[in-house]
Amino acid sequence: MNGLNTAIIYLVQTLGSLYLLIVLLRFILQLVRADFYNPLSQFVVKATQPLLKPLRRVIPGFGGVDFASLALAILVQLALMIGVLLLMGYGVGGYLMPLLVWSVIGVTSLFLKVFFFALIVSVILSWVAPGSYNPAAQLVNQICEPLLSPIRRVLPNLGGLDISPIFAFIALNLIDMLVINNLAAMSGMPRALSPFL
Known part of the structure; x- marks a missing residue:
């Protein structure tokens, strides 16, 4: 593989991963019932609407869960993996089912990572800007x-000290280690195909 091909793969992975993150954020924002009048929410909605609108005609939401945006995230991850494999010179014929499984694993891993990094940002903001009205x-x-x-409902009151993020970090890391990594290993998923593992 020459340098130009490597640079193209890097660009495809980076831009595709950014769009995948935006699509998954759309799913997460609806899942947690976030404020859709927030400017950042509006950006996410506008960036995903062109691909999501036709998909919604086929895949309806149910129980407040936007299955169309989740399906779009899996399709974006699948297209990204297929694109990278083709750029690397591999064929994808006959490998659609494993790629689909790997796409679901990659999206699930990113889902956990969004919550993990949101928790880190939340903890830092609670130290430097508690009660901030910034949209982000x-x-x-x-x-x-x-x-x-x-x-927080399970933990005892510690006099204003909130240690719930510590337990959330532990839970997210355990799910990542025991579930996601094992599923990726059992399915034979190459780490190079998903930057989120």
Whole structure:
């Protein structure tokens, strides 16, 4: 593989991964019932609407879960993997089912990572800008709240010290180590195909 081909693969992976993140954020924002009037939410909606609108005609939502955006995330991951394999000179004939399984694993891994990094940002913001009205800070808190509130209900009151993010980090890491990594290993998923593993 020459340098130009490597650069093209890098560009495809980077731009495709960014769009995949935006599509998955659309799913997550609807899942956690985030404020869709937030400017960042509006950006996510406008960036995903062209591909999501036709898909919604085929895949309806159910119980407040936007299955169309989840399906779009899996399709974007699948297209990204196929594109990278073709650029690397491999054929994909006969490998569609494993690629689809790997796409689901990659999207699930990214799903966990979004919550993991949102928690990190939330913890930092609670130290440097508690109670901030910044749109990004509000969105991060709305993403983290459904994960943290069940933990807060179980933990005893520690006088204003919130250690629920520590337990959320532990839970996310355990799911990643015990479920995602094992599924990727059992399915033979190459790490080079998904930057989120």
